[in-house]
Amino acid sequence: MTRGYDTIVIGGGLLGCATAWMIARDGGRVLLVERDQINQHASGSNAGSLHFQLEYRMIERGVEAARKAAEAMPLHLQAAQLWSDLPGLCGQDIEVKQTGGLMIAENAQQVELLERKTEIERSWGLDNRIIDRAEIDRIAPYLSDRVVAAAFCPTEGKADARTAGPALARAALQAGAEIKTRTEVTGLVRQGGRWHVSVATAESAQRAIAESVVIAAGVWTTRMGQMMGAHLPTIPLALMMTVTQRVPKLIPHLVQHAGGRLSLKQALDGNILIGGGWPARLIRHRDGEPNFDAKPELLTTSLSGNADMAIRVLPDLSRIPAIRSWVGTTTVTPDQLPLVGPVPGQPGAFVATGGSAFTLGPSFAQALVALIECRLPETDLQAFDPARYGRQ
Ligand SMILES: Cc1cc2nc3c(=O)[nH]c(=O)nc-3n(C[C@H](O)[C@H](O)[C@H](O)COP(=O)(O)OP(=O)(O)OC[C@H]3O[C@@H](n4cnc5c(N)ncnc54)[C@H](O)[C@@H]3O)c2cc1C
CATH class of the missing domain: 3.50.50.60 (FAD/NAD(P)-binding domain)
Known part of the structure; x- marks a missing residue:
C-alpha cells in the first residue's frame, strides 16, 4: 500500500x-x-544537560575556536526559551529545570579562558557572568575550595532525557x-x-x-x-555516563568545567548524573565503518578519569556510590x-x-x-x- x-x-x-x-x-x-x-x-541515553554556554569541547582549542562555535549562539538562545515553554506548548509533563549553570575554574588560566569566552557569549546576547569565590560560597557551597571562580548562566539547567x-x-x-x-x-x-x-x-x-x-x-x-x-x-562520538544512588538535594545547578570534561547535575529523584564527554570505544565493522548497532565499549580510563574529576570538585561524591555507567553514540560535524x-x-x-x-x-x-x-x-x-x- x-x-x-x-x-x-x-x-x-x-x-x-x-x-x-x-x-x-x-x-x-x-x-x-x-x-x-x-x-x-x-x-x-544522554546527560540531559541544557547547556547554553560554550562547552569545554568548544573552548579547549582556544579563543578563535570558541568564537567560531559561538556562531551557533542564536540557536542556544532560542533553545533556552523553547525548553522553558515546551511543557506548556506541547501539553505534556516534561521535567525541565532551568535553575542555572556554572562553568567552574580551578586556576588563573581557566579563569582567563572563562572571562574571554563569557565576553564572546555576552556579545551574542547570552546572560552569563563571572562570579567569584565569595558568590560561589553563597550559591554553590557544595563545590570544593579548589574552585576559584565560575561563569554563571541563569537559563542553563536540565531536562529528563528518558x-x-x-x-x-x-x-x-x-x-x-x-x-x-x-x-x-x-x-x-x-x-x-x-x-x-x-x-x-x-x-x-x-x-x-x-x-x-x-x-x-x-x-x-x-x-x-x-x-x-x-x-x-x-563524526560519530561514543561517550559514557555514570549515575549515583539517590541522595537528598545537593546540587541545584548544572556544573561544567572550563579545564576538562565534566558535567554534574542532580535529577529530580535525587540521583547525581556524572558525564561531560568522556569517550567510550566505538565498535567498527571489519572495513572500518562504525557499527552503530553494537554498544560502544566502556573504557576504564574514562570511568576513573570522570570520577576523579567529579570528586575533586564535589568532594561529597566520594561518599555516594555510583550505581550504573552506560554508553551512547552521538554526532559532531567537521x-x-x-x-x-x-x-x-x-x-x-x-x-x-x-x-x-x-x-x-x-x-x-x-x-x-x-x-x-x-x-x-x-x-x-x-x-x-x-x-x-x-x-x-
Ligand atoms: C552519553 C551521551 C551524553 C550526552 N549528553 C548530552 C547532553 O547532556 N546535552 C545535550 O544537549 N546533548 C547530549 N548528548 C547528545 C544528544 O544526546 C544527541 O545530540 C541527541 O539526542 C540527538 O538526537 P536525535 O533525535 O537527533 O538523534 P537520536 O536520538 O540518535 O535519534 C535518531 C533516531 O533515528 C533512527 N534511525 C536511524 N536510521 C533510521 C532509518 N533508516 N529508519 C528509521 N529510523 C532510523 C534511530 O533508530 C534513532 O532512534 C549526549 C549524547 C550521549 C551519547
Whole structure:
C-alpha cells in the first residue's frame, strides 16, 4: 500500500519527535518512521544537560575556536526559551529545570579562558557572568575550595532525557501525526516532484510518498544522506555516563568545567548524573565503518578519569556510590557547528544534527519546520547550511 503525506520524518529521537509534533500542530500530515523504539538511542541515553554556554569541547582549542562555535549562539538562545515553554506548548509533563549553570575554574588560566569566552557569549546576547569565590560560597557551597571562580548562566539547567522524547511523541500523536516504530527507511527516491520512501518492518516492505522528508537520524545521518546521493558529513562520538544512588538535594545547578570534561547535575529523584564527554570505544565493522548497532565499549580510563574529576570538585561524591555507567553514540560535524537546513541538491529534503542536539533539538525542529512550511526561520541558518561541505 502506498500512503501520501506532507512530510515523512526519519528518526524517533528527540529531534524527530519534536519535528513531527510541530508539523502536526501546524496541520501537516506527517509520518514519523523509527527503526527501533522511540528515544532508544542518543536522545534517551544522554546527560540531559541544557547547556547554553560554550562547552569545554568548544573552548579547549582556544579563543578563535570558541568564537567560531559561538556562531551557533542564536540557536542556544532560542533553545533556552523553547525548553522553558515546551511543557506548556506541547501539553505534556516534561521535567525541565532551568535553575542555572556554572562553568567552574580551578586556576588563573581557566579563569582567563572563562572571562574571554563569557565576553564572546555576552556579545551574542547570552546572560552569563563571572562570579567569584565569595558568590560561589553563597550559591554553590557544595563545590570544593579548589574552585576559584565560575561563569554563571541563569537559563542553563536540565531536562529528563528518558521522558522528553516520548512526551513529544505523545504530543505528536495527539496532534494527528502517525508514528511507526520498528520500521526502517531503506530507500529514498525523488520522483515526479515527491519523495518515495521505502520502509521495511520484520514482516513487510511498503512505500510511502511525501512532499518533503526530514532526516532526524542522529549518527545514521551520513548514511541517510548517502541513500539519497547527498554528502552530509558527521563524526560519530561514543561517550559514557555514570549515575549515583539517590541522595537528598545537593546540587541545584548544572556544573561544567572550563579545564576538562565534566558535567554534574542532580535529577529530580535525587540521583547525581556524572558525564561531560568522556569517550567510550566505538565498535567498527571489519572495513572500518562504525557499527552503530553494537554498544560502544566502556573504557576504564574514562570511568576513573570522570570520577576523579567529579570528586575533586564535589568532594561529597566520594561518599555516594555510583550505581550504573552506560554508553551512547552521538554526532559532531567537521567544523563543530550544527548541520541544519536543506539537503544539498535534494529538493524537499531537510536535515539536522550535530553537537548537543538534545539541548538544541527544539531549535533545530523549529528551524526545520519553518523551512518545510516555506517560512523564514527565526534564526539565520547560513552558518549551519549542509551545503558548506560541498559534494564529496
Ligand atoms: C552519553 C551521551 C551524553 C550526552 N549528553 C548530552 C547532553 O547532556 N546535552 C545535550 O544537549 N546533548 C547530549 N548528548 C547528545 C544528544 O544526546 C544527541 O545530540 C541527541 O539526542 C540527538 O538526537 P536525535 O533525535 O537527533 O538523534 P537520536 O536520538 O540518535 O535519534 C535518531 C533516531 O533515528 C533512527 N534511525 C536511524 N536510521 C533510521 C532509518 N533508516 N529508519 C528509521 N529510523 C532510523 C534511530 O533508530 C534513532 O532512534 C549526549 C549524547 C550521549 C551519547
